[in-house]
Amino acid sequence: MRMLEDELFPSTPGKVKIERAHAINRQFHRCFASTSTMFLWALFLIALTASYLSFQSFVDTSSKYLSASWGGLHWEKQIRVSAEVRRAHGISVLVTGAAGFVGSHVSIALHKRGDGVVGLDNFNSYYDPSLKKARKSLLASHGIFVVEGDINDGRLLSKLFDVVPFTHVMHLAAQAGVRYAIENPASYVHSNIAGLVTLLEACKAADPQPAVVWASSSSVYGLNEKVPFSESDRTDRPASLYAATKKSGEEITHTYNHIYGLSITGLRFFTVYGPWGRPDMAYFSFTRNILQGKPITIYRGKDRVDLARDFTYIDDIVKGCLGSLDTAEKSTGSGGKKRRPAQYRIYNLGNTSPVTVPTLVSILERYLKVKAKRNVVEMPGNGDVPFTHANISLARAELGYKPTTNLETGLKKFVKWYLHYYGYRPRGSKNL
Numbered sequence: 001m002r003m004l005e006d007e008l009f010p011s012t013p014g015k016v017k018i019e020r021a022h023a024i025n026r027q028f029h030r031c032f033a034s035t036s037t038m039f040l041w042a043l044f045l046i047a048l049t050a051s052y053l054s055f056q057s058f059v060d061t062s063s064k065y066l067s068a069s070w071g072g073l074h075w076e077k078q079i080r081v082s083a084e085v086r087r088a089h090g091i092s093v094l095v096t097g098a099a100g101f102v103g104s105h106v107s108i109a110l111h112k113r114g115d116g117v118v119g120l121d122n123f124n125s126y127y128d129p130s131l132k133k134a135r136k137s138l139l140a141s142h143g144i145f146v147v148e149g150d151i152n153d154g155r156l157l158s159k160l161f162d163v164v165p166f167t168h169v170m171h172l173a174a175q176a177g178v179r180y181a182i183e184n185p186a187s188y189v190h191s192n193i194a195g196l197v198t199l200l201e202a203c204k205a206a207d208p209q210p211a212v213v214w215a216s217s218s219s220v221y222g223l224n225e226k227v228p229f230s231e232s233d234r235t236d237r238p239a240s241l242y243a244a245t246k247k248s249g250e251e252i253t254h255t256y257n258h259i260y261g262l263s264i265t266g267l268r269f270f271t272v273y274g275p276w277g278r279p280d281m282a283y284f285s286f287t288r289n290i291l292q293g294k295p296i297t298i299y300r301g302k303d304r305v306d307l308a309r310d311f312t313y314i315d316d317i318v319k320g321c322l323g324s325l326d327t328a329e330k331s332t333g334s335g336g337k338k339r340r341p342a343q344y345r346i347y348n349l350g351n352t353s354p355v356t357v358p359t360l361v362s363i364l365e366r367y368l369k370v371k372a373k374r375n376v377v378e379m380p381g382n383g384d385v386p387f388t389h390a391n392i393s394l395a396r397a398e399l400g401y402k403p404t405t406n407l408e409t410g411l412k413k414f415v416k417w418y419l420h421y422y423g424y425r426p427r428g429s430k431n432l
């Protein structure tokens with residue numbers, strides 16, 4: 001009994017080590033008594049490892065093949081049908097980020113006027129993917145097909161260009177959000193830098209090359225104090241990694257324009273809001289919290305100055321996107337070489353009338369008929385800028401861009417959508 005207890009609960013761990021070492025030694029000598037046996041064992045182990053590794057690579061390859069959510073005749077047919085142009089001089093557009101906020105609106109607008117549209121989206125979980133799935137269903141109900149895939153997947157992109165000779169790419173897929181860059185910097189590099197380059201590589205290699213219109217951001221103006229912001233103002237002092245990746249995007253696209261003749265239009269969006277919007281944005285999360293009786297945090301700038309944004313309504317942004325597609329010239333390259341210089345443009349798409357964040361909250365309170373629990377705090381140093389204000393003269397002159405929706409009207413439409421989408425009782429909604 002005592003011996004058994006000693007074996008199970010040794011008083012000194014060192015003792016066990018010594019005893020085990022002796023036992024292992026004895027076994028070792030028995031097993032590998034001769035050099036030839038050892039040689040055979042070694043051969044056996046090498047063969048075992050080799051067959052394990054080849055089996056692993058077989059499993060990897062086949063699971064990649066099995067889990068790929070794209071490919072096949074049926075898939076290609078869906079893409080061709082969705083890309084069909086149904087009007088004279090229409091265009092066929094690959095919309096990246098099509099299940100996103102701006103992407104879904106632009107896709108529907110293009111489809112409605114008879115253009116061909118194919119969407120691409122990776123449905124990541126930066127915010128509730130069920131909202132992205134709902135947008136996908138909405139697009140499907142219009143006859144727009146959204147491919148589930150990533151802009152970092154070069155094989156998928158070249159396959160898409162094989163199936164459809166897209167005339168345009170509307171590139172809206174990105175890691176959005178200014179403050180989230182503190183938490184997850186790598187995701188900004190992955191989508192906004194690496195993903196952008198992979199997409200441009202596919203566009204450059206496509207024959208014919210498409211014209212590219214893509215989403216930059218008002219955040220590139222960074223610490224600028226000169227208002228309103230004009231395209232010619234300096235943009236070399238970003239305040240967040242998000243802004244830095246968007247600014248890099250402007251430079252990366254310039255390179256592809258310069259070397260390969262890709263026609264490029266970059267759009268600096270100013271805090272876009274509206275129905276089917278992004279739950280991570282202030283107007284959306286404030287609405288959710290106000291309705292749930294939870295407090296909202298309102299940031300305030302230096303010297304107790306309210307923060308302000310040039311909030312821009314989604315329908316105005318859509319018009320700016322379509323205007324950009326319609327005025328984009330063709331790319332000029334093929335086979336990796338440009339034939340002549342191609343168009344390179346950058347435009348502000350804003351509303352030209354900044355509104356403070358507390359005013360935004362007051363408008364929401366009025367439409368929601370609920371008082372917000374306001375918690376006002378100093379703006380943390382996490383990438384925010386105190387204000388934005390767009391000068392849109394260039395977009396007005398060259399794209400015919402003319403925003404028509406003020407924040408009051410736009411938020412009214414947003415609140416109406418929000419209450420309906422999230423199933424709130426129509427308490428006083430007749431007034432909306």
Ligand SMILES: O=C(O)[C@H]1O[C@H](OP(=O)(O)OP(=O)(O)OC[C@H]2O[C@@H](n3ccc(=O)[nH]c3=O)[C@H](O)[C@@H]2O)[C@H](O)[C@@H](O)[C@@H]1O
Pocket residue numbers: 176177178216217218219220269270271272280281282283297298299300307308309357384
């Ligand atoms: O215009 C742009 O370029 C950018 O607009 C928005 O960024 P942002 O203007 O920061 O929009 P929100 O996150 O909705 O914030 C709006 C305002 O509310 C403030 N805020 C935000 C969140 C919060 O909890 N409290 C709060 O006071 C922010 O400081 C900011 O002044 C988008 O999130 C970016 O993807 C986009 O690129």
